[in-house]
Amino acid sequence: MQDIDARGLVLLGCGKMGSAMLAGWLARGVQPTTVHVVDPNPSDWLRGTGVQINAGLPPAPAVAVLAVKPQMMGAALPRLAALGDGDTLFLSIAAGTTLASLAHALGTQSPIIRAMPNTPAAVGAGITAMIGNAQVSADHLEQAEQLLSAIGAVVTLEDESQMDAVTGLSGSGPAYVFHMIEAMAQAGMSQGLAPDLAMQLARATVIGAAKLADDSPDSAATLRQNVTSPNGTTAAALAVLMDEATGLPPLMARAIKAAAHRSRELAQ
Numbered sequence: 068m069q070d071i072d073a074r075g076l077v078l079l080g081c082g083k084m085g086s087a088m089l090a091g092w093l094a095r096g097v098q099p100t101t102v103h104v105v106d107p108n109p110s111d112w113l114r115g116t117g118v119q120i121n122a123g124l125p126p127a128p129a130v131a132v133l134a135v136k137p138q139m140m141g142a143a144l145p146r147l148a149a150l151g152d153g154d155t156l157f158l159s160i161a162a163g164t165t166l167a168s169l170a171h172a173l174g175t176q177s178p179i180i181r182a183m184p185n186t187p188a189a190v191g192a193g194i195t196a197m198i199g200n201a202q203v204s205a206d207h208l209e210q211a212e213q214l215l216s217a218i219g220a221v222v223t224l225e226d227e228s229q230m231d232a233v234t235g236l237s238g239s240g241p242a243y244v245f246h247m248i249e250a251m252a253q254a255g256m257s258q259g260l261a262p263d264l265a266m267q268l269a270r271a272t273v274i275g276a277a278k279l280a281d282d283s284p285d286s287a288a289t290l291r292q293n294v295t296s297p298n299g300t301t302a303a304a305l306a307v308l309m310d311e312a313t314g315l316p317p318l319m320a321r322a323i324k325a326a327a328h329r330s331r332e333l334a335q
């Protein structure tokens with residue numbers, strides 16, 4: 068992060084994802100005074116970090132991170148278009164906003180990386196996929212890796228067209244798991260449990276299963292089989308969940324297809 072200490076970092080938009088990233092960078096030792104945040108609604112947390120808020124921007128920061136809603140990009144980008152010295156790396160996490168449209172606004176010679184993180188970034192357990200345009204050097208990629216690894220794992224894509232599927236799978240994915248907690252708790256209530264107990268059991272089950280999946284060398288399929296006694300209760304439930312026509316696989320396929328489709332729509 069030496070380059071950032073010397074040249075500064077600009078963060079455009081500091082909502083849920085911007086603040087998760089900023090918290091990760093500060094925890095990694097980025098100096099607050101080198102970070103310049105632009106956001107019309109700075110949170111109390113942001114004000115307490117010691118970063119520069121809505122002040123003058125350095126003309127050629129090491130990195131400018133774009134974390135506003137895709138619909139806000141049009142209004143927000145002109146502020147950044149004047150920045151950069153040809154070596155300033157632009158890093159966008161906006162869903163659906165393509166490298167081509169970013170280059171159109173920021174200059175076709177600008178190095179730009181498009182990335183897709185997810186909200187577990189807030190606890191350092193995110194996963195981000197990224198891809199850069201032709202102007203991005205190995206140093207830029209390393210810089211982006213350093214910044215994004217402060218909030219979790221990082222993978223590099225081979226082709227930008229993969230980004231819509233990534234957005235549908237891991238970008239939006241935490242919401243599917245949270246909804247599963249809601250649905251499991253609701254189902255427990257339908258079987259006679261009190262709401263608080265049902266929610267406690269559902270949350271703890273998802274957290275425990277996620278930890279086990281993380282710690283164990285076994286595949287998800289093996290971990291599933293380990294729960295499933297022959298002709299037992301789990302087998303009865305999985306017969307419903309694994310039904311080819313009405314089970315979870317076709318439902319999840321439709322959900323992720325809808326998210327990927329929306330990601331493509333946002334690019335229009």
Ligand SMILES: NC(=O)C1=CN([C@@H]2O[C@H](COP(=O)(O)OP(=O)(O)OC[C@H]3O[C@@H](n4cnc5c(N)ncnc54)[C@H](O)[C@@H]3O)[C@@H](O)[C@H]2O)C=CC1
Nearest residue numbers: 080081082083084105106108134135136137143161162184
């Ligand atoms: N929330 C999520 O799970 C994920 C979101 N993303 C992407 O991250 C981006 C930000 O999403 P969130 O953090 O969830 O949204 P958010 O609504 O929490 O944050 C957006 C921030 O941008 C600020 N803002 C609005 N207009 C602005 C302007 N003209 N200049 C500067 N700042 C401005 C708002 O005040 C707000 O603090 C979006 O593009 C989204 O597609 C990517 C991965 C996951």
Ligand SMILES: O=C(O)[C@@H]1CCC=N1
Nearest residue numbers: 162185234238239240
């Ligand atoms: O819902 C959205 O559009 C953003 C992108 C991925 C997760 N949240």
